[in-house]
Amino acid sequence: MLIAGKHLQTIWFDESSESVKIIDQTRLPHTLEIVSLVSLADAATAISAMQVRGAPLIGVTAAYGLYLALREDPTVLEQSLQQLAATRPTAINLRWALERCQRHLQTLSPENRAAEALALARSMEREDIDVCSAIGDHSAELLDELWQTKKSTQDRLNVLTHCNAGALATVDWGTALAGIYKAVNRDIPIHVWVDETRPRNQGAALTCWELGQQDIAHTLIVDNAGGHLMRQGLVDVCLVGSDRTTSNGDVCNKIGTYLKALAAHDNRVPFYVALPMSTIDYSLASGDAIPIEERAGAEVSHVHGRNAEGVHTAVSIAPVGTAVSNPGFDVTPARLISGLITERGVCAANSEALAALRLTSSNAT
């Protein structure tokens, strides 16, 4: 990801200060602030306060958090794992990353743990970049094919995305946005419709900021607008991320994804989901089995932003005491999905294709 023209990751290990650096995403889009994590507590807070968010990035942050704990005291492996797991109890990648660290570190003698934890965190960081880059290559291939069918009649390829499945949700590249970055590198003239993504506005705050830094044409819309744009023929493809995908191809993603998939289906707009293999939950038969996190009502009744004086402010938009329901995710049934884009290639959203994909070597990409 380019920020003010320089390459930047969302997280990295800084050799000179021996600290983990992150972009504090709670300050975006108005302020770019790099924060140092020097302890387990710092890392746990970064995850729980959503200074870092996005399933892949949370996993890597947790791995670094474990290193920060073990370099202080190499005997605290178990309690550190528990402390980190509790920061976002429903994030599947967090558990996946912690279990991987646990398997690797628990057999080592304490004096070797810190160094190995650092090496593992760095390798997970590197791996996440490679996975997202591969997802981007496969997505760009799809976008290129689509562009070839459109370019005689229009001057840009219109992609609609929801929430932030960008570099900011990963170490770099992103999932859904990776394909856009790679397609732009192939000189495909992409324009992105960015759903603001209430209640937390990750589209308006993060996706617009990220695309703007990359100098990619984009337009902010309310979540209500996408159906109208599709009816008008102004969307060529929808491209979103996934928080969890079940073995039949159902996708659990940020609330509102399902509505866009319905509109895409009604208007014959292709609807693709980009996701790392690590977010596929082969243990679940369908999306109906995924528990949906109910989040705080204040996320809906109050909106955060910057006031005219440049001060971060929350404003209340509803009568005091109004009851709120705030489901964080919804399930898009596989029948509405044109394809799943993983680091191993593009796969139909059904049980057979996903089972076959599981057997594919990741080296096949």
Added chain:
Amino acid sequence: MLIAGKHLQTIWFDESSESVKIIDQTRLPHTLEIVSLVSLADAATAISAMQVRGAPLIGVTAAYGLYLALREDPTVLEQSLQQLAATRPTAINLRWALERCQRHLQTLSPENRAAEALALARSMEREDIDVCSAIGDHSAELLDELWQTKKSTQDRLNVLTHCNAGALATVDWGTALAGIYKAVNRDIPIHVWVDETRPRNQGAALTCWELGQQDIAHTLIVDNAGGHLMRQGLVDVCLVGSDRTTSNGDVCNKIGTYLKALAAHDNRVPFYVALPMSTIDYSLASGDAIPIEERAGAEVSHVHGRNAEGVHTAVSIAPVGTAVSNPGFDVTPARLISGLITERGVCAANSEALAALRLTSSNAT
């Protein structure tokens, strides 16, 4: 509409002060303020600044504005009509109301115009109440039938609504909400899911306030959430208003209505639209012919509300300079609509049924 337990209309003529009184809707939900209109300029500002909004209410306000102009100077009929028509150039009821006033007043001698204009405004006010009340009766009948099929398995009837098609959009009762008020009067235990309705949040600010004043159970949700709730079986019926309905039954309503209609269709949830006959545009063959108003980008990039100190504040939620698209309405195709509820009864959303409805005497209700 009951406000703090007392009956209140959105607009009325106050005999003692000889002024037109309105609820200033730009101050809701945080402050209830009654404003006096004493001149044409006051009325024009009330409409353009959206102190009053909602197609039926705008029409009645314009009629009163004409009276306020003519009592000052009975010779200014034509220029007053033009000034009022320019306040919200796309509102169809505004033109309908002004044309009706023009036809009635232009044949009168100037000395009779003011008194007749007042009488006409008051009769349009009364008529709007009667129309909405009749819509409410027909809607309540439908809700009652639905409740009879549900009451053995659940303890409340869940209605989802979008935007504010309530008493605040009319003189009293509302269109979509009229049915809810009348159903509650029949002791049907209604619970309303209220879409916040970005970008202007009329659901959060106005519908929640209005339902709260009536003591009707309701829960605020983001516009993204309705599809998920329908998949979970938590919505029994959708009930919305219409800004313009074409002769084939297509409905143009607040942006995002189409997405809810798709979700309702996908989950076999009935989707009804409540509307006065005056919003049916028999001159248009389909919704595709309706021009969609593109509104200011600042409505999307900035959110208005009350800060912690109780001060009305706008906050920016996107990077400075982000491009915005803000279509105000979308078209829901007739095929997704279970029925149109008018003051003349419930009608299928198709050309034949609408043509037959047109021939029905309004006395038939």
